[in-house]
Amino acid sequence: MRKLIKFELRKILTKRLMLIAIAAVILLSILLGVSISQSMYAFDGTSNEGTGQTAISIDKSIVAKYKGVLTDEKVQQMMADFKPKSDLHGMNAVYLYQNAMQSAVFARFSDINGDWNGLSVADVFENEKIKVGYVNGWLCTSQNMAKVSIVLSLVIILMIAPVFSGEYDGVDNIILTSKYGKTKCGTAKVMASLLATLLVTAFVVITNIMIAFMIYGGDGLDCSILFGPLAFTEGYIPFNITCGTLLKYQVLLAFTSAASVTGITLILSAACKNQMVAYVASVAIYLLPIMMPIAETDLLFKLIVLMPFYHSQYISIMSVEQMGNGMLYAVWAIPVAIILITFGFAVSCRVFAKHQVS
Amino acid sequence: MELKTIELTKMYGSKTAVNHLNITLSNGVYGLLGANGAGKTTLMRLLCAIQTPTSGKITLNGKKITGLGEEYRGLLGYLPQHFGYYSDFTALDFLLYVAALKGLNEKTTKIKVKEQLEAVGLSEVSNRKIKTFSGGMKQRLGIAQAMLNDPRILILDEPTAGLDPKERVRFRNLISAFSKDRIVILSTHIVSDVEFIAGEIIMMKSGQILHSGKPQEITTEIDGQVWECTVPTNCVDQYTTALNISNSRNIENNCTVLRVIADCAPMTNAVQVRPNLEDLYLFYFKGGNNQ
Numbered sequence: 001m002r003k004l005i006k007f008e009l010r011k012i013l014t015k016r017l018m019l020i021a022i023a024a025v026i027l028l029s030i031l032l033g034v035s036i037s038q039s040m041y042a043f044d045g046t047s048n049e050g051t052g053q054t055a056i057s058i059d060k061s062i063v064a065k066y067k068g069v070l071t072d073e074k075v076q077q078m079m080a081d082f083k084p085k086s087d088l089h090g091m092n093a094v095y096l097y098q099n100a101m102q103s104a105v106f107a108r109f110s111d112i113n114g115d116w117n118g119l120s121v122a123d124v125f126e127n128e129k130i131k132v133g134y135v136n137g138w139l140c141t142s143q144n145m146a147k148v149s150i151v152l153s154l155v156i157i158l159m160i161a162p163v164f165s166g167e168y169d170g171v172d173n174i175i176l177t178s179k180y181g182k183t184k185c186g187t188a189k190v191m192a193s194l195l196a197t198l199l200v201t202a203f204v205v206i207t208n209i210m211i212a213f214m215i216y217g218g219d220g221l222d223c224s225i226l227f228g229p230l231a232f233t234e235g236y237i238p239f240n241i242t243c244g245t246l247l248k249y250q251v252l253l254a255f256t257s258a259a260s261v262t263g264i265t266l267i268l269s270a271a272c273k274n275q276m277v278a279y280v281a282s283v284a285i286y287l288l289p290i291m292m293p294i295a296e297t298d299l300l301f302k303l304i305v306l307m308p309f310y311h312s313q314y315i316s317i318m319s320v321e322q323m324g325n326g327m328l329y330a331v332w333a334i335p336v337a338i339i340l341i342t343f344g345f346a347v348s349c350r351v352f353a354k355h356q357v358s
Numbered sequence: 359m360e361l362k363t364i365e366l367t368k369m370y371g372s373k374t375a376v377n378h379l380n381i382t383l384s385n386g387v388y389g390l391l392g393a394n395g396a397g398k399t400t401l402m403r404l405l406c407a408i409q410t411p412t413s414g415k416i417t418l419n420g421k422k423i424t425g426l427g428e429e430y431r432g433l434l435g436y437l438p439q440h441f442g443y444y445s446d447f448t449a450l451d452f453l454l455y456v457a458a459l460k461g462l463n464e465k466t467t468k469i470k471v472k473e474q475l476e477a478v479g480l481s482e483v484s485n486r487k488i489k490t491f492s493g494g495m496k497q498r499l500g501i502a503q504a505m506l507n508d509p510r511i512l513i514l515d516e517p518t519a520g521l522d523p524k525e526r527v528r529f530r531n532l533i534s535a536f537s538k539d540r541i542v543i544l545s546t547h548i549v550s551d552v553e554f555i556a557g558e559i560i561m562m563k564s565g566q567i568l569h570s571g572k573p574q575e576i577t578t579e580i581d582g583q584v585w586e587c588t589v590p591t592n593c594v595d596q597y598t599t600a601l602n603i604s605n606s607r608n609i610e611n612n613c614t615v616l617r618v619i620a621d622c623a624p625m626t627n628a629v630q631v632r633p634n635l636e637d638l639y640l641f642y643f644k645g646g647n648n649q
Contacts, residue, residue: 003458004458004459007454007455007458011444014446015446167442169442170438170440170441170442170443171441171442171443171444172408172442173408173436173438173440173441173442174436174438174441174456174459174503175459176406176407176408177406177407177408177431177434177435177436178431178434178456178459178460178461178507179428179431179432179459179460179461179507180428180458180459180460180461181431181459182427182428182431183427183428185459355408356408356409356410357403357408357409357438
């Protein structure tokens with residue numbers, strides 16, 4: 001069996017197209033990581049202003065002044081420190097961006113003129129303890145990872161689609177007449193597919209995290225995602241979790257997405273006579289949930305977000321109400337992935353064994 | 359060992375590829391002859407259990423092959439008419455992969471792969487990628503993979519297609535040496551390939567067995583119906599249209615000797631000759647197809 005898995009793994013991972021696709025995902029990760037950090041801007045309200053690494057340094061130095069749990073005093077201090085010094089010409093101050101901390105506090109505690117809107121920390125966050133820190137970098141990283149995870153899923157489909165259907169080009173004759181062709185070979189194919197998926201996903205996830213550490217350092221991992229800049233307020237995860245927890249969930253979801261996609265693709269790979277058809281059908285199923293106009297209040301939404309696309313996209317599944325034990329609904333992605341991969345294993349092996357050679 | 363088909367039928371929609379076929383195969387080499395569409399490949403696929411019969415069954419020593427599963431496939435070696443390969447695999451990789459599929463252990467794999475590469479004359483190029491191989495080399499690789507597990511039942515669909523004469527002789531010798539205590543079934547259009555090595559010829563037409571028997575005996579069917587006659591070379595075309603000609607050979611003085619299959623002497627100078635398998639094939643498949 002080990003020998004068969006090794007051969008199947010080799011067939012999956014050594015295709016030139018696959019190597020190019022994996023390299024492209026890594027390149028995309030680097031480009032996204034670098035470009036988003038380069039486009040960052042920060043102004044400390046006095047003399048320091050800059051983009052890229054300079055902006056990150058300015059943001060970090062500003063954040064250092066307010067580190068710790070968010071209090072009403074800190075909010076007042078921030079409002080005073082960041083009060084607009086020039087005429088906004090009618091622009092709502094909430095949308096003003098000087099630096100990450102200013103944007104975070106204005107998004108929640110400012111009126112349209114940049115004055116305090118009268119809300120207290122308790123009014124905005126109820127009883128939650130909000131730990132303030134440099135979270136902008138990690139929040140941007142998580143957004144990048146979502147994009148990368150979606151592309152990665154498409155690459156995984158490309159990788160898995162030929163596992164069974166690729167054999168229908170003529171090697172099926174030989175495989176299915178060999179002793180283990182209808183038994184162990186199918187199992188080896190599924191095991192190798194899952195292994196290849198996990199390896200590629202791990203490689204991409206580690207690359208993304210390393211890029212983030214290199215650009216932003218480890219600051220902010222223990223701080224709340226709820227006190228991020230304006231871009232991370234509306235429609236973002238509404239729970240008081242740290243960036244570290246967000247990262248852990250995202251890594252988990254990247255793997256569950258990859259495993260779920262593998263399960264679905266294996267079934268289609270075994271059922272379709274042509275690898276291109278298997279690829280297109282798998283992509284269609286993967287992207288189908290985003291075509292379905294279901295409101296977040298709809299009960300069906302709770303099921304739809306369990307589809308692999310939403311594992312990659314992460315925000316929707318992580319925004320569903322928390323479970324009783326304080327865990328996020330997103331942990332349901334684990335049983336979904338297990339079910340899909342098990343189902344994929346059973347169905348694809350059976351379909352392949354019963355395949356009629358033509 | 360006895361491989362038996364009982365009322366075996368395979369239909370593709372309304373077309374019947376194999377029609378209520380009853381055949382019993384025991385140890386020996388069987389040459390399957392028939393025009394395109396006669397049902398040879400379908401019969402072979404059914405015997406290999408890679409197609410499910412519409413009705414009827416196949417048994418090995420009285421047991422249905424579908425129930426035998428791995429046990430049956432472990433006895434099987436199959437060379438399909440057209441087979442795919444992995445372009446990035448070398449010949450050696452491919453055989454190692456097939457050996458793993460056939461469940462050979464490490465030691466046997468080493469011995470068998472080396473042995474088969476030598477037997478088909480691919481030892482020198484075993485580390486070359488298959489995509490660089492010629493058609494004949496790929497065919498030889500196909501033969502090697504089929505024989506890798508020392509199969510008790512060897513099924514070869516058009517094994518000599520793409521092989522040059524020297525390779526065909528090597529193949530015949532290989533099969534002759536291999537066939538003892540085994541069932542070897544090979545289909546081909548090239549009558550001479552089976553004429554020398556097959557112990558029994560099975561002629562198929564429209565999914566049914568038209569005729570079967572030993573090569574020497576089977577031709578007696580058309581005894582007295584094969585003639586040789588000498589005609590002027592410039593008249594050959596008109597004879598070709600009018601007669602069932604199995605062979606023509608130019609000789610001196612602008613003359614051609616025609617080998618004709620006919621119930622009675624096609625012309626006055628016709629001389630009766632002993633029929634061979636090719637004559638019999640043409641006798642049954644005059645049109646060159648399955649009509």
